[in-house]
Amino acid sequence: MNFPILSSLILLPTVGALFLFFTKDKDGNNLTAKYVSLFTSIANFLISIYLWFSFDQTTSSFQFIEERTWIEGFINYKLGVDGISILFIILTAFITPLCIISVNNSIKIRLRDFLIAILIMESFMIGVFCALDLVVFYLFFEAGLIPMFLIIGIWGGPKRVYSAFKFFLYTLLGSVLMLVAIISIYWISGTTDVIKLYDLGIDAKYQNLLWLAFFSSFAVKTPMWPVHTWLPDAHVEAPTAGSVLLAAILLKMAGYGFIRFSLGLFPVASEVFTPLIYTLSVIAIIVTSLIALMQVDMKKLIAYSSVAHMGFVTLGIFTIQQQGIEGSIIQMISHGLVSAALFLCVGVVYDRMHSRLIGSYGGIVTIIPKYSILFMLFTLAALGLPGTSGFIGEFLILMAVFKDNFLVAVIASLGVILGAAYMLWLYKRVVFGKLINSDLKKMVDLDRSEYFILTCLAIPTLFFGFYPDPLINTMEVSVNNLIDMYNLNLIKK
């Protein structure tokens, strides 16, 4: 057996967290904690890059498989990646160090504990994307609730308790049904091993209920309309680093789950429920875009835009076409980068002015020009301007939807326009306009670490916007295989 690279990806942050646990906690500038966590997460990122380079793009089968007996005759601890999951692992490993750098200004109390929570969160998130056993997947999927609950609850804003509870209970409620479904699958098929289940297929008569059970969990996590209401609250109250993790990675778990489990395991049911997903996605795109237009709080606006963007993702996944699914994955990666950057941008001004209200800004372009440029870049990426990664995703998704259903595509395209409207209007109100609030004059431009983080996010956003091939090459074979398997299983049943 080779070196267990995936397990080490999962374990390394936990080890770092454990190390931090034994260091002394002090308030203020806790440099040890910062450097240890930064070092761990960067090491993890380097491992994930190594993983990408040694990944074989020509085969659709799972790679780097690790398998150990966990509960005799029942569950195996099984990990592995294919072209779809590897991208999310890299995204996670990429975003986490940036989060850790960003805590410089925003976290004032119990910095060590915060970094521990972030690192443990990283372990769980990578675990979700590696797991090839349903129970292992569920374990990681649910375990992530604990650190996130604490991140929102301890370090959050004034309404943090309400938001943390809402986040936790909503997600838990969605997920318990998935647990029932997972155990049922075990009794129906005799295994919870995803690869074996792909081969075996699941009896068509059970698929609808099982699909709905998984859907209940993923829909809450995505979040899809009408169970999205926890997201704006959680985002608004969470500290910047928490919002970034939530938007960039936590939401992607559900999209990944849809691709890996809903499509992979329940093709018959997916066919049945595609209209439902289409309807909910289209409603999400239009309704939440309209809601976003009316927001006065920047974070809330971006949170609603996340719901709309995830609506595109679910739409693309359930077109069940090469372009659609690839578009969705690119859209998720791009949203991971862009929404993370937008939350950081909000965090930057919030740290200076302690206000997230759009109305308290205006005309800051002359005061903090560097910030304004980067903010503009991400605004344009969020609305899907050609040349940014946001465009590639949305374009591919819409192309696939046009082939499938003209009406849906037209309405969804309307969402693109609305997206442009609320993002540009946000930008205009915050950055341009008359300088009314004289306090703003005291604002200083980006410091080194902020500049570094935003540049780090800007480079891949632009790079993949012009040249998405590395992403597409990585996932193409796997997505192809998924669709073939889907169609095959559909015919078989």
Place this chain on the structure above:
Amino acid sequence: MENLNLILPEVFISLSIMFLLILGVFIKNSSKLIFNASLLILLITSVITLNETFTINRITLFKNSLVIDYMASLMKIITLLAAFLALVISSNYLKTFKIFKIEYPILILSSVLGMMVMISSNDLMVFYMGLELQSLALYVLTTFNRDQLKSSEAGLKYFVLSALSSGLLLYGCSLIYGFSGSTNFDIISSQLNSNEYVLTFGIVFILVGLAFKISAVPFHMWAPDVYEGSPTSVTLFFTMVPKIAALTVFIRFLYVPFLNLIDQWQMIIIFLSIASMLFGAIAAIGQTNIKRLIAYSSIGHIGYTLAGLATGSNEGIQSSIIYILIYIIMNLALFSCLLMLRRNNQYYEEIDDLSGLSKNHPLLSLSLLVILFSLAGIPPLAGFFAKFYIFKGVIEQSMYFLAITGLLSTVIAAFYYLRIIKIIYFDKEKEKYDDDHSLWLKFSLTFSTILILLYFIFPGQLINVVSRINII
């Protein structure tokens, strides 16, 4: 008589009780000696049990009225160890309240003896004898802090209601005896067949009596008051030890004499289970006293245990036993924390007293965090696996309604566990509590928390332990 060594544990413990009583009469100020001796006796008895009976598959003694099998041995050892832990961590508490007397450990021992008889019973009479022995000892223990009004009230309430339930139980036993002509489980089992619906009455009465003992809804009314009123050390004993014996008896009743009548009792158990899970979860939300809250949460947890029993399969029984084991460990941890909330010789037991605990006591709060998330059943902690096994058993029998209700009530229950975490971590801090805890208390907290936290690494071990239990 060559089988006498099989009941050596019981014989040893009863002789020790008498010896300790005499010792207590003749030696002045012997409470410390007797306390330590009792601890030793509990350990020795568990070693004897392990040595003499652990390898035996199934032997019946005294005209089939006692049964020694793997389940009995295992449950006895667990009872003894749980009683040991419950006793050893409460010494400081007892001293603070000036109830560190010779009777306390002796009563614990006699109650444990009663439980051991219950666990091994294969006859209605023997079972009832064991039950009454443990109950009588528990009545006294509840009122042990007799100068406190609440303690006396709790004891009286427990006594009256428990006597009532024992009456119902006896009535059920007499009905069963009337129909089958014997009090022996094996004979009852061979005499009964599912056509005799009148028997349902007998079963219902017995189940009501047993449900009372494990405080399943709707026979739970005593639990919150008794848990709150008793000294914390007794509450700790209540939540950990008697449940093991009661569960064993429950399993034996349902699956030895009444296995053929599964259609009749299954619905009752399912009802008890669902009612307990939901009620425990909902009623706990409004509580302000930690002990009361634990009472409601234990009602909820009993509901999950019963869900495992309702399945009518070996997997279900095993999962129930695993559940109760993990629950005991979580309770041990929780009470260790509770016993640490001491300031100037006063113990604090309101939830608000936990406010901002994380600021002054980071390690204690972290343990509480782990314990509470585990009780709520969030992976990857031990409590999740406990629930997971239960629902695995339940879903195997296609009892989806039970599974979904159970899981939904975990979401409701999560709310009040989260509320405590919120108070510990998000709220303003209060004064510091004392840090000078006994070594045993620290040990039990550390040990149980680590067990809960790292259970996921070797979840198979516990399954191996219980997988030899094959009742059906």
